[in-house]
Amino acid sequence: DIQMTQSPSSVSASVGDRVTITCRASQDIRGWVAWYQQKPGRAPKLLIYAASSLQSGVPPRFSGSGSGTDFTLTISSLQPEDFATYYCQQPNSFPLTFGGGTKVEIK
Amino acid sequence: EVQLVESGGGLVQPGGSLRLSCTASGFTFSRYSMNWVRQAPGKGLEWVSFIGGSGTDIYYADSVEGRFTISRDNAKNSLYLQMNSLRDEDTAVFFCARRLCTNGVCHFDYWGQGTLVTVSS
Numbered sequence: 001d002i003q004m005t006q007s008p009s010s011v012s013a014s015v016g017d018r019v020t021i022t023c024r025a026s027q028d029i030r031g032w033v034a035w036y037q038q039k040p041g042r043a044p045k046l047l048i049y050a051a052s053s054l055q056s057g058v059p060p061r062f063s064g065s066g067s068g069t070d071f072t073l074t075i076s077s078l079q080p081e082d083f084a085t086y087y088c089q090q091p092n093s094f095p096l097t098f099g100g101g102t103k104v105e106i107k
Numbered sequence: 108e109v110q111l112v113e114s115g116g117g118l119v120q121p122g123g124s125l126r127l128s129c130t131a132s133g134f135t136f137s138r139y140s141m142n143w144v145r146q147a148p149g150k151g152l153e154w155v156s157f158i159g160g161s162g163t164d165i166y167y168a169d170s171v172e173g174r175f176t177i178s179r180d181n182a183k184n185s186l187y188l189q190m191n192s193l194r195d196e197d198t199a200v201f202f203c204a205r206r207l208c209t210n211g212v213c214h215f216d217y218w219g220q221g222t223l224v225t226v227s228s
Binding site: 031032034036038042043044045046049050055087089091092094095096097098099100101 | 157
């Protein structure tokens with residue numbers, strides 16, 4: 001099974017800050033990574049797919065990068081509505097797996 | 108507009124059974140593979156099961172293999188999860204999610220709102 005390890009598990013940041021979340025796969029998964037945002041009581045929302053492709057309707061302050069085993073989600077200028085939990089996922093190889101999540105909190 | 112609506116959650120005793128449903132609209136259901144994902148209270152996301160568009164390709168997480176059965180009825184635009192031998196640790200919100208694959212790269216592009224399953228005596 002492919003393990004997805006996210007870090008940090010939580011981060012405190014202020015509006016306008018640049019936030020970077022990393023995800024490491026236990027084996028080479030090429031560019032097969034998706035990133036999701038989840039707010040309390042809500043379903044996850046797709047932000048990034050194929051490591052760096054922005055889902056339609058998602059603000060361009062979100063970006064993704066990486067390939068192989070190391071991937072990054074960056075929020076270039078944190079907005080109030082971005083305080084949420086973020087998950088990476090490898091969606092191609094069964095069993096499909098998610099990272100443990102990164103909670104972005106208000107500083 | 109794509110919509111996924113789960114139903115069937117509730118309170119069940121350990122060892123009991125429950126059947127979840129996910130009704131889809133706004134897209135040609137049979138053309139897409141579907142998944143169940145769960146989230147225990149205060150925990151992260153856990154993929155549970157996958158079914159291909161025709162219903163022939165099926166996968167399960169080890170944690171539910173042999174206890175849960177995924178199925179679909181394309182004529183009814185519906186996805187199901189039959190859950191047997193339920194355990195306390197199965198308590199979670201269960202989401203259905205559509206899986207889209209383009210040029211060999213996949214992701215879950217639409218999710219339902221979730222249905223809560225509580226296993227407790």
